[in-house]
Amino acid sequence: MGFLLDANLIPIDMRFFPGNQSEKPVMREVIDNLKKRNNITGRTIRIADKGLNCANNIRHALECGDGYIMTKAIKTLSQTEKEWILLNRDYVPVTDADGSILYWIKECVDDFPYTILDNNGRGATVMLREKRVVTYNESLAKKRRAEIRKQANKALGHSLSQVKISEFGDYAKYVVFASTDKQGQATGGKVAVRLNQDVTDLDSLLAGYNLFVTSEVDMSAAEIHATYRNLW
Template sequence: FDTSHTYFDCTNFYFEIDREDDFRKKGPSKENRKEPIVGLGLLLDANQIPIGMKLFPGNQSEKPVLRKVIDDLKKRNAVSGRTIQIADKGLNCAENIFHALKNGDGYIFSKSVKQLPETEKVWVLLPNDYKDVKDAEGNTLYCIKECVDEFEYKFTDSETGSLKKYKITEKRIVTFNPKLAKKQIYEINKEVEKARLLKASQAKKSEYGDSAKYVIFTPVDKKGNDTDGRVKVTMNEELIKKSLELAGYNMLVTSEISMGAREVYTAYHNLWRIEESFRIMKSQLDARPVYLQKENTIVGHFLICYLAVLLTRLLQFKILKNNYCSEDLFEFIRDFRVAKISDRKYINLSRGTEFIKDFSTLCNLPLTSYFLSDGEIKKMLSHRF
């Protein structure tokens, strides 16, 4: 496997049980479930092939999992070369950056523009230095600009509990996507309108849901003085304005100073392969809900799912040369059927598709034949890639 780049992300799986145990814990669910969950971290190599997996209790932070999986991978496979760790903003923290650099690795992480200091937000919003990236027809896909500067990080060491500070030279890349901006502005306005309507109807705080972030709840009495009694509701107009201003903007931070901005952008956006791997587990492989109780059997269940995804990716990338998506492959697996009509004869009940035609030619198998002999069936079942 190629560890020049490694992609990492986490998801979680719910269990339809009422009580927690040492492994299945209640925590922040990706699907907003209230049941106990187990977290799963997945590591891909530069070719988007799964090369590592780690399970952890659902109430634990996923940030340390990145460090553990990378360390385990290097130790288990005697990997001594440098790897660029690529992950989203949920895994971007000062300790992960420190750990990567300490081990001689690099990183490409996304970073929330909303949490930047005001001086950096000003730089993001300045129209200077942005370059348009266009498609073949001349339409603007996104705008991009970059800078290299020295930045300070600090964190509380998870092992010693001591506060650590360090400065590094880092490249920061900002993109503005007009389509994303339009989508986010629509979503912000929708939440703001919901909050205004709830405010007008004097709704309870619990009814606001996600729109509560655009509202300030202040306990006041009839004279407007702070108290533990009634709650005064006001719209957070400053936050609304800032959210609308930053719609469509994204930031990437990286240790790779010599990499071009578009090269960093392209490398980061291969993370969608991990999201697709999670979708394969949850939909095609029915990985959840999980009806197992013991930790070792739960681990075994997800190991089988991991191996299935690994084999799918190897077939998709190494055999099919990435010409077909995973949905084509699973459709073939589900729908290919034959019926026995005599002792030594079968008929092919499958619907002909471009995938089956190409797969048949590639593997030299009679997948498109209507009548199949006993020998041809045995040839299919014994085929080795």
């Protein structure tokens, strides 16, 4: 569902996304139709979660004179960007009225690469000026790590005679299916389920972090975070 909101976040119009196709390309059509139907000619800010964040949607926003605030999957970042997120330096605490820390936040402005696809699927890399804001929530991290352990244990608890590989669902990424002997060496024999330690460790390391990317480089980190949290 896509909403068109005014500056006070009051809905002006809405449109449902079709449920039988990717929402990423549909987002551009939805926004164009909402703006046309409501005679919106001024600049708008497109707010969306990482499921709608792709280079072509960002390009469309900029070509239309609009801005964007979106979340981005941290696991898809370069190693340098991941290291910046995990580096403790420059984080500042955000507290409640009693002084208790709610979460930590930091920001940077830089030029970041995006690969734009043409109609034939050919990609071209462009550099876009963005502000990036990352938050870390310790409570969220603990909850997420507990979920990861639960999912991994659930996957390991299955045997291939109990369930098809395709039925492992979301927690399939935490295991690998391989032919092994008793020492765990691949033999081409019986298929066993083993923990995918690399994926489990990475997800646990990144638990509790959220990344926001935006064209609005003059907005403060707090404003960007608050604006996104008002996403309907």
